[in-house]
Amino acid sequence: xxxxxxxxxxxxxxxxxxxxxxxxxxxxxxxxxxxxxxxxxxxxxxxxxxxxxxxxxxxxxxxxxxxxxxxxxxxxxxxxxxxxxxxxxxxxxxxxxxxxxxxxxxxxxxxxxxxxxxxxxxxxxxxxxxxxxxxxxxxxxxxxxxxxxxxxxxxxxxxxxxxxxxxxxxxxxxxxxxxxxxxxxxxxxxxxxxxxxxxxxxxxxxxxxxxxxxxxxxxxxxxxxxxxxxxxxxxxxxxxxxxxxxxxxxxxxxxxxxxxxxxxxxxxxxxxxxxxxxxxxxxxxxxxxxxxxxxxxxxxxxxxxxxxxxxxxxxxxxxxxxxxxxxxxxxxxxxxxxxxxxxxx
Amino acid sequence: xxxxxxxxxxxxxxxxxxxxxxxxxxxxxxxxxxxxxxxxxxxxxxxxxxxxxxxxxxxxxxxxxxxxxxxxxxxxxxxxxxxxxxxxxxxxxxxxxxxxxxxxxxxxxxxxxxxxxxxxxxxxxxxxxxxxxxxxxxxxxxxxxxxxxxxxxxxxxxxxxxxxxxxxxxxxxxxxxxxxxxxxxxxxxxxxxxxxxxxxxxxxxxxxxxxxxxxxxxxxxxxxxxxxxxxxxxxxxxxxxxxxxxxxxxxxxxxxxxxxxxxxxxxxxxxxxxxxxxxxxxxxxxxxxxxxxxxxxxxxxxxxxxxxxxxxxxxxxxxxxxxxxxxxxxxxxxxxxxxx
Numbered sequence: 001x002x003x004x005x006x007x008x009x010x011x012x013x014x015x016x017x018x019x020x021x022x023x024x025x026x027x028x029x030x031x032x033x034x035x036x037x038x039x040x041x042x043x044x045x046x047x048x049x050x051x052x053x054x055x056x057x058x059x060x061x062x063x064x065x066x067x068x069x070x071x072x073x074x075x076x077x078x079x080x081x082x083x084x085x086x087x088x089x090x091x092x093x094x095x096x097x098x099x100x101x102x103x104x105x106x107x108x109x110x111x112x113x114x115x116x117x118x119x120x121x122x123x124x125x126x127x128x129x130x131x132x133x134x135x136x137x138x139x140x141x142x143x144x145x146x147x148x149x150x151x152x153x154x155x156x157x158x159x160x161x162x163x164x165x166x167x168x169x170x171x172x173x174x175x176x177x178x179x180x181x182x183x184x185x186x187x188x189x190x191x192x193x194x195x196x197x198x199x200x201x202x203x204x205x206x207x208x209x210x211x212x213x214x215x216x217x218x219x220x221x222x223x224x225x226x227x228x229x230x231x232x233x234x235x236x237x238x239x240x241x242x243x244x245x246x247x248x249x250x251x252x253x254x255x256x257x258x259x260x261x262x263x264x265x266x267x268x269x270x271x272x273x274x275x276x277x278x279x280x281x282x283x284x285x286x287x288x289x290x291x292x293x294x295x296x297x298x299x300x301x302x303x304x305x306x307x308x309x310x311x312x313x314x315x316x317x318x319x320x321x322x323x324x325x326x327x328x329x330x331x332x333x334x335x336x337x338x339x340x341x342x343x344x345x
Numbered sequence: 346x347x348x349x350x351x352x353x354x355x356x357x358x359x360x361x362x363x364x365x366x367x368x369x370x371x372x373x374x375x376x377x378x379x380x381x382x383x384x385x386x387x388x389x390x391x392x393x394x395x396x397x398x399x400x401x402x403x404x405x406x407x408x409x410x411x412x413x414x415x416x417x418x419x420x421x422x423x424x425x426x427x428x429x430x431x432x433x434x435x436x437x438x439x440x441x442x443x444x445x446x447x448x449x450x451x452x453x454x455x456x457x458x459x460x461x462x463x464x465x466x467x468x469x470x471x472x473x474x475x476x477x478x479x480x481x482x483x484x485x486x487x488x489x490x491x492x493x494x495x496x497x498x499x500x501x502x503x504x505x506x507x508x509x510x511x512x513x514x515x516x517x518x519x520x521x522x523x524x525x526x527x528x529x530x531x532x533x534x535x536x537x538x539x540x541x542x543x544x545x546x547x548x549x550x551x552x553x554x555x556x557x558x559x560x561x562x563x564x565x566x567x568x569x570x571x572x573x574x575x576x577x578x579x580x581x582x583x584x585x586x587x588x589x590x591x592x593x594x595x596x597x598x599x600x601x602x603x604x605x606x607x608x609x610x611x612x613x614x615x616x617x618x619x620x621x622x623x624x625x626x627x628x629x630x631x632x633x634x635x636x637x638x639x640x641x642x643x644x645x646x647x648x649x650x651x652x653x654x655x656x657x658x659x660x661x662x663x664x665x666x667x668x669x670x671x672x673x674x675x676x677x678x679x680x681x682x683x684x685x
Contacts, residue, residue: 137672
């Protein structure tokens with residue numbers, strides 16, 4: 001029977017494969033963003049030829065590493081339809097506590113310090129997760145409150161004092177400035193975390209359940225996914241990454257203050273949004289988040305290189321973020337329309 | 346709204362949608378607003394026991410001047426949150442309109458009366474841009490758009506004034522921040538008037554009902570003829586306009602302005618609205634609740650400031666209060682306390 005109805009099955013198969021390959025290119029949702037980054041990089045390079053030099057690229061990636069680590073955590077939070085406004089405060093808190101501890105015990109092993117920072121962050125994140133999943137608060141409200149609380153605790157602990165570079169041992173500062181295999185530690189840490197995350201999100205059951213909870217909580221619940229546990233996990237991971245970033249931040253800038261990273265949560269959220277992570281949940285890819293973080297990194301790096309007055313940088317950044325997001329939307333609309341037109345009915 | 350099911354005289358089931366809940370005393374006293382009143386009284390008692398200077402009329406009256414300026418934004422923010430959106434650019438809008446007003450007066454020689462009007466216009470314009478972008482690009486949520494404009498507006502303020510401060514306003518301009526009308530601070534009178542206007546708009550007008558309808562179900566309201574886009578734009582313009590009003594009072598109270606004023610105001614305002622019982626999930630909220638919440642947070646900060654508790658501790662207190670207040674109705678209480 002099949003032979004009669006489909007005379008040339010192999011041909012049809014080939015055709016389907018061909019179109020689906022083309023479609024998969026169109027389906028790369030961050031196409032507009034990638035194009036934008038390339039155009040931007042070329043434009044900056046034309047104005048200042050040192051932009052694409054190896055040294056500057058290295059600098060740029062080093063400076064973007066912390067942002068990209070945080071953006072990963074924020075991505076999984078956003079995927080579950082949540083948001084975490086408290087990360088900047090967690091950075092400050094973990095940075096302040098670890099900085100005070102290392103300044104009191106000068107010969108503490110840096111690995112131990114990093115672990116300590118992660119634990120502090122995870123506790124903070126666990127509190128967020130508890131408030132969101134068990135108590136049932138809206139994420140934006142719960143993390144708004146904990147943002148205030150963690151920031152307040154940081155100020156309390158610091159007593160209004162800074163921990164400056166001369167109080168920090170060499171081993172601590174070298175966490176962020178040292179090199180492994182000739183590559184800056186920050187970059188190495190970011191790459192390792194990205195690899196772990198790539199595996200976790202795409203190839204483990206829990207990772208896929210995060211997407212399931214985000215795209216449709218009801219059906220996730222019905223199909224036996226423990227939603228509360230996933231939410232708790234997601235916020236704890238976010239907290240852990242923020243705690244890690246706190247240590248890296250303090251080590252990189254060699255000072256811990258009460259207002260460390262104030263307002264940084266918005267930059268991280270901006271990177272995620274630029275990378276196509278949907279605030280409505282369920283959608284977001286690691287490739288997009290990398291591009292989003294890179295775009296923000298380029299903006300931070302390129303504007304001073306172009307001798308743009310520091311007072312203009314904020315406005316230009318805001319305009320470019322808006323422009324990039326809107327352009328990405330328009331490209332997506334075009335792609336969707338194309339896909340619809342090519343669909344055989 | 347609830348369904349009422351009854352049999353008509355032919356024995357068919359009649360369902361009618363009640364527009365208003367029937368009035369019961371139990372329902373009346375189990376409202377969230379009473380909880381807020383209790384919290385407000387508790388704040389008053391705590392403050393009064395901590396400081397002898399708190400609980401007297403001049404202190405309570407003049408205390409309002411310290412916190413009411415940002416409270417104007419709470420009302421349109423409540424509307425926006427009822428619409429399931431959020432506007433995080435309001436703090437930057439305050440800064441931009443304040444900076445534009447100061448520059449108009451000091452550098453361009455515009456008369457102050459006109460500069461005040463320009464301040465309001467700039468605020469409304471910022472809101473209009475937000476609103477238009479939000480309805481043009483529906484795939485992007487309001488968080489994304491206003492995150493972008495938040496950075497942009499603040500950036501423009503920096504472009505205009507760089508790191509300078511701008512002051513030297515005429516004498517009468519101080520009236521906004523420090524003036525009295527019949528022994529009552531002008532800002533308090535205006536705040537109450539604005540609250541009444543917004544209360545009437547939100548709870549008594551068609552426009553207000555439509556806002557709730559959109560918040561409950563945007564698709565259904567669109568199909569039943571509610572002009573969703575127009576309402577959204579109007580509400581965002583209102584938010585911008587109120588940010589302009591806040592800029593007036595803030596600038597007047599401080600006597601000068603800088604590009605970094607009103608930093609993080611958006612989060613304060615969202616916290617006040619959330620404490621007042623407005624849900625960011627949309628469709629729920631009352632103006633009276635936000636008014637009480639404004640006074641709770643305001644008097645808490647003012648009272649603890651009187652006994653020299655540092656601002657950092659206040660952060661913890663306000664955060665804890667927010668969690669406590671929002672979490673309370675979710676906790677399983679004995680049956681008679683449970684919120685309906």
